[in-house]
Amino acid sequence: xxxxxxxxxxxxxxxxxxxxxxxxxxxxxxxxxxxxxxxxxxxxxxxxxxxxxxxxxxxxxxxxxxxxxxxxxxxxxxxxxxxxxxxxxxxxxxxxxxxxxxxxxxxxxxxxxxxxxxxxxxxxxxxxxxxxxxxxxxxxxxxxxxxxxxxxxxxxxxxxxxxxxxxxxxxxxxxxxxxxxxxxxxxxxxxxxxxxxxxxxxxxxxxxxxxxxxxxxxxxxxxxxxxxxxxxxxxxxxxxxxxxxxxxxxxxxxxxxxxxxxxxxxxxxxxxxxxxxxxxxxxxxxxxxxxxxxxxxxxxxxxxxxxxxxxxxxxxxxxxx
Numbered sequence: 673x674x675x676x677x678x679x680x681x682x683x684x685x686x687x688x689x690x691x692x693x694x695x696x697x698x699x700x701x702x703x704x705x706x707x708x709x710x711x712x713x714x715x716x717x718x719x720x721x722x723x724x725x726x727x728x729x730x731x732x733x734x735x736x737x738x739x740x741x742x743x744x745x746x747x748x749x750x751x752x753x754x755x756x757x758x759x760x761x762x763x764x765x766x767x768x769x770x771x772x773x774x775x776x777x778x779x780x781x782x783x784x785x786x787x788x789x790x791x792x793x794x795x796x797x798x799x800x801x802x803x804x805x806x807x808x809x810x811x812x813x814x815x816x817x818x819x820x821x822x823x824x825x826x827x828x829x830x831x832x833x834x835x836x837x838x839x840x841x842x843x844x845x846x847x848x849x850x851x852x853x854x855x856x857x858x859x860x861x862x863x864x865x866x867x868x869x870x871x872x873x874x875x876x877x878x879x880x881x882x883x884x885x886x887x888x889x890x891x892x893x894x895x896x897x898x899x900x901x902x903x904x905x906x907x908x909x910x911x912x913x914x915x916x917x918x919x920x921x922x923x924x925x926x927x928x929x930x931x932x933x934x935x936x937x938x939x940x941x942x943x944x945x946x947x948x949x950x951x952x953x954x955x956x957x958x959x960x961x962x963x964x965x966x967x968x969x970x971x972x973x974x975x976x977x978x979x980x981x982x983x984x985x986x987x988x989x990x991x992x993x
């Protein structure tokens with residue numbers, strides 16, 4: 673049984689992590705810490721009856737805490753994940769792992785040297801719809817794959833959102849773009865590489881606001897990616913094959929109550945396939961718990977985190993950012 677602490681009273685921790693974590697065997701969420709707005713601690717104590725700390729350092733130092741969840745803005749992930757790993761704690765960090773490949777590599781090396789789990793929480797990748805769509809591709813539902821496209825973008829949020837703050841690790845690539853790159857990796861595999869990339873800003877903002885990239889693998893499969901933070905909402909995946917296409921529109925954000933719908937379009941018409949509801953956030957946490965004790969699972973996650981961070985870095989470099 674692992675006792676876990678939460679480093680910060682983020683909305684995602686309250687709204688998404690806690691309800692999922694309470695259903696995970698082998699894990700007890702014991703305490704939460706908050707330094708910036710202590711009034712938020714009351715929400716967690718009232719709803720989830722957690723112990724509280726007014727210092728992240730104190731939480732990390734607690735001997736009864738063996739794992740930590742870090743839902744801070746991206747620019748703070750490295751600092752607190754590094755402190756947690758050095759204190760001998762397993763770490764589940766929100767995506768992206770850090771804001772640079774060098775920092776991510778350092779975290780992975782630290783975790784590896786101490787036999788600790790380091791898990792990056794791209795939870796959508798654990799939804800059963802991903803495996804179902806991969807099976808449709810493997811079964812040749814639309815023939816040989818000619819092109820894959822994925823888009824994730826949303827309308828403008830509040831001006832004080834961390835996504836628009838460079839110092840906090842904002843930007844469309846690190847946020848929405850990371851989702852599309854992760855999905856491309858799931859579909860294209862470990863030989864994925866970035867072939868081209870563009871990042872665009874908007875007047876009045878200090879971060880990239882939308883962008884695109886093209887990636888491919890050693891088999892010649894190409895995936896076009898689009899992402900943005902000032903766009904009409906898109907959350908889509910399309911696989912265009914020699915005999916038709918597969919497409920869906922809730923690939924990244926399917927809530928637990930939703931039966932995802934996949935459309936298979938061929939010369940014989942369009943077939944609508946309802947997939948099972950699923951709890952991808954819970955499954956991500958379950959994998960983290962497994963990685964805490966399973967060396968092979970830990971190593972696989974290390975490799976996945978490094979690959980994801982390298983792809984993000986390559987997009988930045990190709991886009992001249």
